Amino acid sequence: MQILLSGQLLFAALVTGAVYVLVAFGLNLVYGTLRLLNVAHGEIVMVGAYTSFWLFTLAHISPLISLFAAIALAAALGAAIYLGLVRRLFASPRLLQRLEANSLLLFFAFSIVLQNVAALLFQPTPRAYQYLDRVIQLGNASVTENRLVILIVAVVLCIAIILFLRLHIYGLAIKALIQHREAASVVGIDVEKVQLLSFCLGFGLAALAGSLLSMTEQISPFMGFPYTIAAFVVVILGGLGNLVGGMVASLLLGVIETYGVAFTSSSLRSVLIYGIFILVLMIRPQGLLGSRMIVR
Amino acid sequence: MRRPLALAAWLGLIAAAVLVPPLLGDYGVAVALSLAMWVALAESWIVLSGMTGYVSLGHAVFYGLGAYVGVLLWNTVPSGFAIIAAGIASGGFAVIIGYPALRVRGPYFVMLTFGVAELVKYVVIDLEAGLGVFSRLILGGPSVIVLYYVMLCLAAAATAITFLVGRSRFGYALRAIRENEAAAETIGIAVGRFKLAAFALSAVIPGMVGAVAVARSTYFEPLSAFDPVVSFTMVTMAVIGGSDDLRGPLLGAAFLVGLSELLWANAPQIYMIILGVLLAIFVLFAPEGIAGRLFVPARRAVS
Numbered sequence: 001m002q003i004l005l006s007g008q009l010l011f012a013a014l015v016t017g018a019v020y021v022l023v024a025f026g027l028n029l030v031y032g033t034l035r036l037l038n039v040a041h042g043e044i045v046m047v048g049a050y051t052s053f054w055l056f057t058l059a060h061i062s063p064l065i066s067l068f069a070a071i072a073l074a075a076a077l078g079a080a081i082y083l084g085l086v087r088r089l090f091a092s093p094r095l096l097q098r099l100e101a102n103s104l105l106l107f108f109a110f111s112i113v114l115q116n117v118a119a120l121l122f123q124p125t126p127r128a129y130q131y132l133d134r135v136i137q138l139g140n141a142s143v144t145e146n147r148l149v150i151l152i153v154a155v156v157l158c159i160a161i162i163l164f165l166r167l168h169i170y171g172l173a174i175k176a177l178i179q180h181r182e183a184a185s186v187v188g189i190d191v192e193k194v195q196l197l198s199f200c201l202g203f204g205l206a207a208l209a210g211s212l213l214s215m216t217e218q219i220s221p222f223m224g225f226p227y228t229i230a231a232f233v234v235v236i237l238g239g240l241g242n243l244v245g246g247m248v249a250s251l252l253l254g255v256i257e258t259y260g261v262a263f264t265s266s267s268l269r270s271v272l273i274y275g276i277f278i279l280v281l282m283i284r285p286q287g288l289l290g291s292r293m294i295v296r
Numbered sequence: 297m298r299r300p301l302a303l304a305a306w307l308g309l310i311a312a313a314v315l316v317p318p319l320l321g322d323y324g325v326a327v328a329l330s331l332a333m334w335v336a337l338a339e340s341w342i343v344l345s346g347m348t349g350y351v352s353l354g355h356a357v358f359y360g361l362g363a364y365v366g367v368l369l370w371n372t373v374p375s376g377f378a379i380i381a382a383g384i385a386s387g388g389f390a391v392i393i394g395y396p397a398l399r400v401r402g403p404y405f406v407m408l409t410f411g412v413a414e415l416v417k418y419v420v421i422d423l424e425a426g427l428g429v430f431s432r433l434i435l436g437g438p439s440v441i442v443l444y445y446v447m448l449c450l451a452a453a454a455t456a457i458t459f460l461v462g463r464s465r466f467g468y469a470l471r472a473i474r475e476n477e478a479a480a481e482t483i484g485i486a487v488g489r490f491k492l493a494a495f496a497l498s499a500v501i502p503g504m505v506g507a508v509a510v511a512r513s514t515y516f517e518p519l520s521a522f523d524p525v526v527s528f529t530m531v532t533m534a535v536i537g538g539s540d541d542l543r544g545p546l547l548g549a550a551f552l553v554g555l556s557e558l559l560w561a562n563a564p565q566i567y568m569i570i571l572g573v574l575l576a577i578f579v580l581f582a583p584e585g586i587a588g589r590l591f592v593p594a595r596r597a598v599s
Contacts, residue, residue, distance in 0.1 A: 100402040102583065112568055113572035116568040120566065229407075270415075270418040
């Protein structure tokens with residue numbers, strides 16, 4: 001009981017939630033602007049994690065620097081996927097007819113390819129490295145420095161994203177597209193360009209999250225899917241394109257996960273995540289925002 | 297003219313399949329067994345996902361449950377009962393899970409099926425760990441040849457079910473749901489019940505297949521029984537072959553089983569990469585699948 005009330009768990013929940021905020025916002029962006037669910041989102045987290053892992057292991061580059069490389073790599077990947085695959089889906093009327101099923105199969109294929117390319121290149125065994133793992137005292141909680149860094153970066157980024165969406169012309173365009181696609185193009189927004197941008201941004205955020213959590217978690221080629229699931233839960237709970245809602249939902253999920261595991265056992269972690277996911281989907285099939293979410 | 301020809305082709309195929317053990321030896325039986333298994337799985341998948349458009353990425357859950365029920369019962373009841381019980385268990389699970397799940401549409405349904413399969417996988421893992429069991433063995437099971445014929449029967453049954461459903465009012469109703477669910481409901485199709493029936497129907501055979509497959513491998517281990525790769529392979533076979541055509545899964549399964557014989561043992565990752573790339577290519581450039589490509593022009597030439 002003592003440990004449940006300590007700041008230790010609360011801090012762990014905050015860090016988990018902070019990672020989910022970043023992952024989920026990327027998914028939210030892509031889903032919000034294109035209405036396509038990227039089930040390969042977690043694999044981008046994996047790509048980011050491996051980028052930082054290798055740059056640290058081979059060249060001793062701090063993950064705090066290599067995260068920019070991870071973002072750039074993922075954004076390039078996003079642009080390639082958008083221009084090479086996704087645009088084709090929209091271009092063909094026959095594919096557009098069953099867009100959802102086709103796009104899911106496509107992203108699913110993409111995630112399988114990414115997982116197995118990673119497994120082929122880096123071996124399927126989990127890996128980890130140590131960076132900033134000194135323990136410091138924070139109130140009555142002892143935390144490692146890297147977790148503190150994750151939390152700080154996530155907070156700074158959230159503020160930056162909110163400002164970007166409020167103030168920058170492209171941020172406003174993204175918000176417009178999330179709210180109403182047709183209306184957005186009527187008022188002169190270059191839909192193609194904004195979609196490409198949000199694709200790159202979404203991928204970049206996922207890779208950033210991966211890069212950060214590679215400091216604290218074991219990484220493996222198959223680490224991604226639980227993050228896709230977590231992001232999906234957050235997007236549904238928090239609401240489409242709603243960053244503040246997403247932040248609240250991320251923290252909620254972080255708290256549920258951390259405390260749930262602390263109350264039971266760590267072997268139940270996956271059961272807990274998938275259980276929450278299924279409950280959320282079954283109880284609120286259209287999400288908390290209601291039917292607006294699935295209207296194209 | 298075409299009807300008797302098609303019938304002859306099917307009969308020839310069945311005859312060839314029956315003659316595999318005496319003619320082709322142990323390796324031939326092993327490959328034919330896995331081919332029959334995948335045909336049964338992919339044909340079953342079509343009943344739900346090909347016809348209603350509700351794409352399931354979690355069909356491994358039915359296969360895995362069947363394997364679990366099979367291994368629990370195999371040494372206690374006659375093996376025929378174990379296989380039937382596995383089918384009933386999977387079908388029953390489909391009804392229970394399908395009732396809430398099928399209200400969820402589009403990408404949500406797809407994610408949900410995947411999530412359910414993963415959840416059941418981890419529940420079984422925790423259950424087995426709680427019981428202190430790490431893998432279960434089947435001792436003294438039937439010979440591979442017997443299992444092959446059982447699997448062949450399941451493949452034939454799955455193909456027959458897909459054929460009959462495709463021709464029936466039920467099948468047309470399912471296709472109507474795929475094309476426009478609201479319109480289907482408006483013209484009086486009991487959408488909810490029909491989807492549930494299709495879901496259950498597409499789960500029974502995979503359950504039975506799981507029980508036979510576990511007898512073939514002689515051991516049960518949750519991570520491999522509920523492996524998402526099983527779901528993925530089913531989907532890819534059906535999509536590559538053609539997911540609204542009886543012959544599609546047959547072609548897709550034959551193609552991928554051949555590919556996996558070449559690659560799976562030595563280079564599983566390369567096999568999976570090829571699978572992913574093929575799936576993407578077929579979705580983008582030939583959504584009608586090999587069957588659609590091969591047979592449609594020929595049909596036009598005849599008529």
